[in-house]
Amino acid sequence: MAERNLHQADPEIAKLIDDENVREHDSMRLIASENYASRAVMEATGSCLTNKYSEGYARKRYYEGQQVIDQVEELAIARLKELFSRHASGGGLTGAEDDLHVNVQPYSGSPANLAVYLAFLQPGDVVMGLGLPAGGHLTHGHSVSITGKYFKSVPFGVRREDHRIDMEDVRRLALEHRPKLLWAGTTAYPRTLDFAAFRSIADEVGAILAADIAHISGLVAAGVHPSPIGIADVVTSTTHKTFRGPRGGMIFCKKTHASAIDKAVFPGLQGGPHNHTTAAIAVAAREALDPSFTVYAQRVVDNAKVLAAGLVDLGFDVTTGGTDNHLMLLDLTRKNIAGKPAARALDRAGIVGNYNAVPFDPRKPFDPSGLRIGTPAVTSRGMGKVEMEKLAVWIDRAIGSATDEAELGQIAQEVKDLCAKFPAPGLRI
Numbered sequence: 001m002a003e004r005n006l007h008q009a010d011p012e013i014a015k016l017i018d019d020e021n022v023r024e025h026d027s028m029r030l031i032a033s034e035n036y037a038s039r040a041v042m043e044a045t046g047s048c049l050t051n052k053y054s055e056g057y058a059r060k061r062y063y064e065g066q067q068v069i070d071q072v073e074e075l076a077i078a079r080l081k082e083l084f085s086r087h088a089s090g091g092g093l094t095g096a097e098d099d100l101h102v103n104v105q106p107y108s109g110s111p112a113n114l115a116v117y118l119a120f121l122q123p124g125d126v127v128m129g130l131g132l133p134a135g136g137h138l139t140h141g142h143s144v145s146i147t148g149k150y151f152k153s154v155p156f157g158v159r160r161e162d163h164r165i166d167m168e169d170v171r172r173l174a175l176e177h178r179p180k181l182l183w184a185g186t187t188a189y190p191r192t193l194d195f196a197a198f199r200s201i202a203d204e205v206g207a208i209l210a211a212d213i214a215h216i217s218g219l220v221a222a223g224v225h226p227s228p229i230g231i232a233d234v235v236t237s238t239t240h241k242t243f244r245g246p247r248g249g250m251i252f253c254k255k256t257h258a259s260a261i262d263k264a265v266f267p268g269l270q271g272g273p274h275n276h277t278t279a280a281i282a283v284a285a286r287e288a289l290d291p292s293f294t295v296y297a298q299r300v301v302d303n304a305k306v307l308a309a310g311l312v313d314l315g316f317d318v319t320t321g322g323t324d325n326h327l328m329l330l331d332l333t334r335k336n337i338a339g340k341p342a343a344r345a346l347d348r349a350g351i352v353g354n355y356n357a358v359p360f361d362p363r364k365p366f367d368p369s370g371l372r373i374g375t376p377a378v379t380s381r382g383m384g385k386v387e388m389e390k391l392a393v394w395i396d397r398a399i400g401s402a403t404d405e406a407e408l409g410q411i412a413q414e415v416k417d418l419c420a421k422f423p424a425p426g427l428r429i
């Protein structure tokens, strides 16, 4: 007797998954941290590897039966080493493939970052990172995060005039507060990071430099954003944003820090690794090693530039005036609408982004002035310049008619018609 499939076993959840497939197919996915993982990545994620316990690391496990799992994890690591060595920066710290250590076990980006704290800091030590309101991440020391509660956080910001990170200010703060850990990483910042400048500040004050490339790891892997590999002591990342893998995390470090990082991940923070995720990370790394991924990453950036320019032409205030990467931040003050109602209106129009604080935002974090959008997902569908130009116009129309349900519905239909021409990877439609 055949085993029941999901539709037979649980029609309620099966229906909800079908509904989400349709939603993801029919709308413009502009959330900068989202993407469409491939069918191959999905298959690995949904495999029997989810059944296996394998606490420890390859060839040093606590349970038997690791004949296959060890190979999966070693393959994931080998591919990531090859991939991220390609565009490693000079400095000779971790750049050479044979001095690069990789841990693929963090459950996601936030646990990967926690492992860095556990590996190098004691509670109460000073940590510096870009503040949340300026585009930093919660785990870089924000007050509501464990990283801001258990450590002394000194956030740096962006310049008032151009909303860019001011490396002189970072240096001044670092000299004053002597952080033990310095984060170079962002979650809502549209410009290139100067990892070498962070390195020299970290050296000046004796800090560990951790680069968090959660958003940009796909761009870094493809060489379209400078790489911190070879510069930072540790590099953390998610695997599901521009990297286009499964939901997961990874950590790169030089060999001298390998043991501290590995021990922090397991047994410090986690139990058994998610082997199905590890396999899917290996699949994503293989995809990223293919020349087509470099083309993809370049198109993500090209599309973001076209979309930003289109929005500027339509009178939008794009912070810093544009973008170097996959995302942009719109300050909607000039459009007389706050971020939240704008994001809601766009969602009604089939264009999905997120409300976001802008630098020096006078409004509250739950009701900020801005909107964050990005191009990784729509680029995975094969959309290009023409579609980005259309998107800019739709965004302008939807924000200009935020309370006009008929107009929003009309835009949603036009969006859906366009989406029908661009099948999304991984969906089951």
Ligand SMILES: *Cc1c(COP(=O)(O)O)cnc(C)c1O
Pocket (backbone or CB within 6 Å): 033, 108, 109, 110, 111, 113, 136, 137, 139, 185, 186, 187, 212, 213, 214, 215, 238, 248
């Ligand atoms: C997304 C993100 C994370 C956290 O990733 P999760 O997988 O959501 O835990 C960490 N750092 C940065 C910079 C991010 O953008």
